[in-house]
Amino acid sequence: MAVALNAASCGIAEDTSIIEKQHPKIENGIMTPEALWAFGRIGDVQVSPDGKHVLYSVSYYSIAENKGNSELFVMDIDGTHKKQITHTATREAAAKWMNDSKHIAFLCSETGTMQLWIMQIDCSERRQVTDRETDINDFAFSPDESKLLFISDVKYGERTVDKYPDLDKASGIIVNDLMYKHWDEWVQTVPHPFVAEFDGKTIANAEDILEGEPYESPMKPFGGIEQLAWSPDSKTIAYTCRKKTGKEYALSTNSDIYFYHTDSGKTENMTQGMMGYDQNPVFSPDGNWMAWESMERDGYESDKSRLFLLNIKTGEKKDLSANFDQNSNSLAWSKDSKSIYFVSCWHAVTNIYRANIADGKITQITKGVQDYGFVQDAGNKLIAVYHSMSKPDEVYSVNPKTGKATELSFENKDLLSEIKMGKVEERWIETTDKKQMLTWVIYPPDFDPNKKYPTLLYCEGGPQSTVSQFWSYRWNFQMMAANGYIVVAPNRRGLPGFGKEWLEEISGDYGGQNMKDYLSAIDAVSKEPYVDKDHLGCVGASYGGFSVYWLAGHHNKRFKAFIAHDGMFNLPQQYLETEEMWFVNWDLGGAYWDKANAIAQRSYANSPHLFVDKWDTPILVIHGEKDYRILASQGMAAFNAAVLRGVPAEMLIFPDENHWVLKPQNGILWQRTFFDWLDKWLKN
Numbered sequence: 188m189a190v191a192l193n194a195a196s197c198g199i200a201e202d203t204s205i206i207e208k209q210h211p212k213i214e215n216g217i218m219t220p221e222a223l224w225a226f227g228r229i230g231d232v233q234v235s236p237d238g239k240h241v242l243y244s245v246s247y248y249s250i251a252e253n254k255g256n257s258e259l260f261v262m263d264i265d266g267t268h269k270k271q272i273t274h275t276a277t278r279e280a281a282a283k284w285m286n287d288s289k290h291i292a293f294l295c296s297e298t299g300t301m302q303l304w305i306m307q308i309d310c311s312e313r314r315q316v317t318d319r320e321t322d323i324n325d326f327a328f329s330p331d332e333s334k335l336l337f338i339s340d341v342k343y344g345e346r347t348v349d350k351y352p353d354l355d356k357a358s359g360i361i362v363n364d365l366m367y368k369h370w371d372e373w374v375q376t377v378p379h380p381f382v383a384e385f386d387g388k389t390i391a392n393a394e395d396i397l398e399g400e401p402y403e404s405p406m407k408p409f410g411g412i413e414q415l416a417w418s419p420d421s422k423t424i425a426y427t428c429r430k431k432t433g434k435e436y437a438l439s440t441n442s443d444i445y446f447y448h449t450d451s452g453k454t455e456n457m458t459q460g461m462m463g464y465d466q467n468p469v470f471s472p473d474g475n476w477m478a479w480e481s482m483e484r485d486g487y488e489s490d491k492s493r494l495f496l497l498n499i500k501t502g503e504k505k506d507l508s509a510n511f512d513q514n515s516n517s518l519a520w521s522k523d524s525k526s527i528y529f530v531s532c533w534h535a536v537t538n539i540y541r542a543n544i545a546d547g548k549i550t551q552i553t554k555g556v557q558d559y560g561f562v563q564d565a566g567n568k569l570i571a572v573y574h575s576m577s578k579p580d581e582v583y584s585v586n587p588k589t590g591k592a593t594e595l596s597f598e599n600k601d602l603l604s605e606i607k608m609g610k611v612e613e614r615w616i617e618t619t620d621k622k623q624m625l626t627w628v629i630y631p632p633d634f635d636p637n638k639k640y641p642t643l644l645y646c647e648g649g650p651q652s653t654v655s656q657f658w659s660y661r662w663n664f665q666m667m668a669a670n671g672y673i674v675v676a677p678n679r680r681g682l683p684g685f686g687k688e689w690l691e692e693i694s695g696d697y698g699g700q701n702m703k704d705y706l707s708a709i710d711a712v713s714k715e716p717y718v719d720k721d722h723l724g725c726v727g728a729s730y731g732g733f734s735v736y737w738l739a740g741h742h743n744k745r746f747k748a749f750i751a752h753d754g755m756f757n758l759p760q761q762y763l764e765t766e767e768m769w770f771v772n773w774d775l776g777g778a779y780w781d782k783a784n785a786i787a788q789r790s791y792a793n794s795p796h797l798f799v800d801k802w803d804t805p806i807l808v809i810h811g812e813k814d815y816r817i818l819a820s821q822g823m824a825a826f827n828a829a830v831l832r833g834v835p836a837e838m839l840i841f842p843d844e845n846h847w848v849l850k851p852q853n854g855i856l857w858q859r860t861f862f863d864w865l866d867k868w869l870k871n
Contacts, residue, residue: 228579229244229579232775234284243293264568289381302317303326365436367766417471427442429441441462458504462648465495478497486772498547514685524544528562560573576656628712629664640719646734664676759779759791804834806826812844837864
């Protein structure tokens with residue numbers, strides 16, 4: 188397939204604001220922060236209905252302009268004839284195939300707000316379909332393309348100007364319930380699903396499925412169109428919703444999957460009585476089944492993600508993963524409706540699995556040291572996306588019988604060919620309670636075992652997120668290795684991929700066995716002759732930042748430098764500052780004022796702020812002021828404590844970043860500050 192680009196319709200004018208693919212100068216094969224930000228970031232992978240093509244987006248970033256943009260690409264199903272089909276100054280997002288496999292629908296902000304557009308795959312006949320006052324966040328056409336399901340934000344609660352119309356310039360927000368902030372925003376809108384008629388050209392009669400209810404669907408902060416699905420007959424929309432607000436919302440993770448019937452407008456709860464997260468529904472192609480991801484317990488956001496199945500005719504529900512002690516994520520039906528493909532992490536790698544509907548048998552399809560994050564059945568092959576610690580996302584074709592993966596996209600081939608990656612080693616280390624813990628050790632490029640290297644202990648966040656083969660654009664292990672550091676990354680207690688018992692041992696025990704696991708890992712690797720045990724550092728973010736603060740008061744002079752990003756420092760204060768109360772209730776055991784609660788009291792007795800009197804090691808504190816999960820006051824308090832104690836300290840504060848660092852120049856500043864601090868204390 189050869190795609191001819193249409194310059195006028197694609198917007199290829201002389202626009203200097205178009206962000207081009209970057210290729211920074213690489214010296215001696217060493218990765219730099221600028222190189223890290225130059226990698227193309229793949230997303231929105233879609234197989235065409237006829238199974239002949241793959242559509243995907245690639246995001247590029249400009250450090251000079253301090254922003255990013257995404258473009259659309261199409262290639263044949265075997266990876267040949269790859270073409271970039273857009274080249275504009277406005278972001279094309281959420282692209283999806285139309286039924287004829289010749290047209291693509293996508294979102295674009297060309298007219299100021301994100302609206303739905305359609306064009307041919309050669310970029311011709313580009314036209315705007317919607318013209319709403321507010322952005323469209325995402326969308327999905329019904330299978331027969333007679334209707335459009337789309338997500339758009341609606342007003343939530345009473346604004347100050349609603350109460351006092353004459354104060355239209357007042358910035359104050361009047362609060363009378365919880366969940367007034369979430370992640371990185373003051374909550375004044377929530378996403379709602381709308382359904383509209385579509386005649387092939389325009390939409391009409393858009394109806395709010397939630398009919399003005401004050402609930403969000405999909406669920407913030409990360410939910411998207413994957414939390415909603417069309418039935419194959421185009422008559423039913425399954426949507427995920429937690430029908431709670433305020434304090435009730437803040438205390439519960441109990442979401443349900445609802446069926447909205449487009450003919451009658453009636454809604455029914457299909458997971459009534461199932462108390463944890465129920466989300467991400469997918470209908471089988473034959474319309475007989477709905478599969479979804481389900482957690483059992485209310486208030487526990489890191490519970491096992493079960494693969495549940497609903498027989499739509501009988502209403503029977505079944506847990507296909509009952510005997511599978513792993514998570515089931517990113518569900519995708521086989522074309523014959525006889526099985527479900529999904530991804531699951533085990534022993535710190537994420538592979539593709541298949542569950543048979545008839546007998547419930549689960550089979551691992553792929554093997555290897557990588558993390559798969561997406562899979563879709565494309566007939567005689569699977570189309571998937573995976574990454575590793577040494578390579579960002581690329582699109583692959585996978586043989587469903589052998590598991591053999593063949594790269595198709597090669598988006599970052601040229602840049603990767605110029606960069607030397609360090610060796611990634613799997614090591615099993617004995618813990619203090621005589622168990623085996625998988626620990627990744629990443630070595631500098633051109634590693635020489637006859638030399639001694641400063642070494643970093645990496646503390647994972649979450650606290651229950653895996654230290655698998657992830658590729659990060661900030662906490663990048665190969666970047667640390669390229670700067671001359673050995674990295675020790677343990678899968679300590681509390682991480683998924685090692686069974687339920689291992690996962691849940693951290694809850695209510697923040698200062699317990701998982702901290703001993705960290706020290707077991709660094710102590711074991713420090714025995715190697717090439718580790719400079721007099722120059723060890725300890726770094727981490729979120730729960731990893733908490734870990735750094737805690738270890739700063741308990742490390743017995745092992746470390747010579749610490750870096751904590753967005754970490755919890757004062758746990759009693761954290762209990763009242765955070766927004767998702769279910770998290771602190773589960774993880775910390777409850778409120779600090781509950782003196783009869785032994786688990787909670789143990790948690791607060793391990794608050795890092797209680798051990799500042801033992802701090803004696805230089806520490807860098809990093810925090811974002813738009814982080815409403817762990818407020819910046821936590822980082823400021825830690826920094827102030829260090830300075831008042833006479834401990835060498837530095838703070839990097841981002842007024843415009845949240846729990847992550849998302850802007851290019853801030854990302855570069857983060858990397859430079861990170862390594863300046865480590866080099867100052869570990870290389871002198």
